[in-house]
Amino acid sequence: MNSISYFLGGIFLTLWAADVRAQTSKAPFNPYHYTITKNGQFNKAAVASGHPLASEAGVYVMRQGGNAFDAAIATQLVLAVVYPGAGNLGGGGFLIARKTDGKLVGLDYREAAPAAAHRNMYLNTAGNAQTQLSQNGRMAAGIPGTVAGLFATAQHARLPVARLIQPAIDLAEQGFVITAKEAAALNSHKNDFIQYNSVPPVFVKATAWKAGDTLVQKELAATLRRIQQQGAPGFYEGETAALLVAEMQKGNGIITLEDLRHYTVKERTPLEFDYKGHHVIGFPPPSSGGIILWQVMKMIEQYPLAQYGFQSAQAVQLMIEAERRAFADRAAHMGDPDFYKVPVQALTSSTYLQQRMSSFTPGKATRSSAITESRFTESEETTHISIYDAEGNMVSVTTTLNGSYGSKTVVAGAGFLLNNEMDDFSIKPGVPNKYGAVGGEANAIQPGKRMLSSMCPVLVTRHNKPYIIAGTPGGTTIPTSVFQTLVNMIDFRMSAADAVNKPKFHHQWLPDEVYVEKSFSPIVKQQLEKMGYTVTERAAIGRTEVICTNGKQITAAADSRGDDSIAGF
Numbered sequence: 001m002n003s004i005s006y007f008l009g010g011i012f013l014t015l016w017a018a019d020v021r022a023q024t025s026k027a028p029f030n031p032y033h034y035t036i037t038k039n040g041q042f043n044k045a046a047v048a049s050g051h052p053l054a055s056e057a058g059v060y061v062m063r064q065g066g067n068a069f070d071a072a073i074a075t076q077l078v079l080a081v082v083y084p085g086a087g088n089l090g091g092g093g094f095l096i097a098r099k100t101d102g103k104l105v106g107l108d109y110r111e112a113a114p115a116a117a118h119r120n121m122y123l124n125t126a127g128n129a130q131t132q133l134s135q136n137g138r139m140a141a142g143i144p145g146t147v148a149g150l151f152a153t154a155q156h157a158r159l160p161v162a163r164l165i166q167p168a169i170d171l172a173e174q175g176f177v178i179t180a181k182e183a184a185a186l187n188s189h190k191n192d193f194i195q196y197n198s199v200p201p202v203f204v205k206a207t208a209w210k211a212g213d214t215l216v217q218k219e220l221a222a223t224l225r226r227i228q229q230q231g232a233p234g235f236y237e238g239e240t241a242a243l244l245v246a247e248m249q250k251g252n253g254i255i256t257l258e259d260l261r262h263y264t265v266k267e268r269t270p271l272e273f274d275y276k277g278h279h280v281i282g283f284p285p286p287s288s289g290g291i292i293l294w295q296v297m298k299m300i301e302q303y304p305l306a307q308y309g310f311q312s313a314q315a316v317q318l319m320i321e322a323e324r325r326a327f328a329d330r331a332a333h334m335g336d337p338d339f340y341k342v343p344v345q346a347l348t349s350s351t352y353l354q355q356r357m358s359s360f361t362p363g364k365a366t367r368s369s370a371i372t373e374s375r376f377t378e379s380e381e382t383t384h385i386s387i388y389d390a391e392g393n394m395v396s397v398t399t400t401l402n403g404s405y406g407s408k409t410v411v412a413g414a415g416f417l418l419n420n421e422m423d424d425f426s427i428k429p430g431v432p433n434k435y436g437a438v439g440g441e442a443n444a445i446q447p448g449k450r451m452l453s454s455m456c457p458v459l460v461t462r463h464n465k466p467y468i469i470a471g472t473p474g475g476t477t478i479p480t481s482v483f484q485t486l487v488n489m490i491d492f493r494m495s496a497a498d499a500v501n502k503p504k505f506h507h508q509w510l511p512d513e514v515y516v517e518k519s520f521s522p523i524v525k526q527q528l529e530k531m532g533y534t535v536t537e538r539a540a541i542g543r544t545e546v547i548c549t550n551g552k553q554i555t556a557a558a559d560s561r562g563d564d565s566i567a568g569f
């Protein structure tokens with residue numbers, strides 16, 4: 001009998017699948033009977049990711065002699081199979097790592113605008129923004145970066161990618177049982193999958209998906225096998241590339257064979273700053289995540305947050321005002337540094353940040369300069385992986401299709417979803433994207449340019465030794481979730497699990513509203529309203545994965561908001 005087991009809040013739940021299959025996967029984990037584990041302690045190595053099978057795959061390759069980079073490759077590939085809403089071959093990501101010798105690695109495999117892209121490509125003849133085109137279907141896709149990113153990561157790994165890819169091939173070929181959350185997500189996107197594909201993909205089923213059903217992806221397995229046999233050209237050239245371009249030609253897609261052949265990974269120098277005796281290492285532009293994290297942490301550093309108390313109105317207000325100011329800078333100044341000079345030094349200088357907080361009035365809301373109508377209308381499907389290995393390598397990867405299931409278009413014959421990352425550009429100055437974020441010149445569309453991200457994979461060291469590896473999905477809420485998780489651990493001295501699971505709040509300058517999770521204190525909500533804030537409840541903020549080490553023991557925590565799960569040994 002096949003099953004999924006959940007170990008939640010001390011209760012072991014098992015869902016039995018109707019479909020019985022032989023377990024033939026070469027990896028030791030069982031795709032028809034697996035367990036979601038939210039936190040644990042290990043002696044040697046650990047992985048925290050968005051799905052239990054992906055975390056198990058990372059641990060499996062480390063047990064086979066691989067390091068944290070091998071695990072990052074295997075885990076991402078398995079996520080592309082078992083978590084199609086965000087794991088991906090057709091998206092992009094950022095990897096930040098600190099190697100055991102202290103050297104830092106920053107890999108930018110963010111999607112890029114195709115050569116035919118132009119500033120006004122999403123405007124109609126009246127000059128109005130057509131967000132349905134930047135958010136859904138073929139035209140929403142940027143040139144995928146993930147597969148190139150995996151091969152760039154392999155330079156730091158030990159095992160051949162051909163071996164690291166096998167667990168993903170097995171899971172795609174033989175199938176795996178889906179969780180209740182995945183079933184609900186597939187059901188809620190059924191009409192999108194029908195609308196944005198000429199041939200209904202495997203995600204469309206006559207009857208509703210339910211927990212324990214088996215998802216088999218033969219075409220995706222064949223694509224993975226081409227990558228296994230040919231390396232990155234197995235994706236960017238030959239049959240896979242031809243299938244992707246044929247998909248573009250079925251509608252209004254603009255990615256060409258040339259675009260695919262010319263895609264490159266960029267090495268970026270990580271951003272580094274100190275916070276209360278900790279050294280924080282974040283991702284630079286084209287992500288805004290690292291700069292925002294630097295700004296908000298330095299803006300609050302001089303205040304006695306621990307004295308104010310965890311999520312007291314005083315502490316929350318201070319953090320909201322820091323977030324408001326950082327997001328205003330994001331809109332005006334951040335974009336792809338290869339196309340726009342991002343004033344990183346100016347934005348992170350202590351004089352500037354002090355001056356920025358000079359308008360902060362305790363007990364009173366500052367007003368953002370304008371208010372828009374934008375709201376969060378969809379989930380923010382990105383996914384994060386934190387990994388620590390027995391040698392002391394720290395790897396933090398955030399990867400995305402942008403929205404849930406990206407553009408919802410699956411490349412026919414190749415079985416993978418395309419991203420809708422073009423929507424992360426500012427498609428018209430002042431027009432909010434799907435996360436309500438606005439922008440201008442810095443993030444305008446140009447051929448070859450990478451769209452501004454909020455992804456914020458982060459590493460923290462203490463006394464020059466590994467301490468925290470963290471990151472999260474969540475669109476514009478990403479830097480604020482990482483910020484609050486780090487503050488929970490550093491200022492409020494919480495365990496990794498508590499830091500991840502406590503209620504979160506978010507302000508992004510525009511719209512001028514504070515978003516809070518449903519579990520946020522109603523008393524503090526009222527106190528904030530009295531100070532002049534508009535406070536709106538919203539769905540979950542973030543799905544944060546944290547690994548923390550004290551040099552002897554490793555603690556791993558996966559967010560309870562999703563199917564996230566840890567593994568280790």
Ligand code: GLY
Nearest residue numbers: 402453454455475
């Ligand atoms: N697509 C979400 C981000 O990169 O911020």
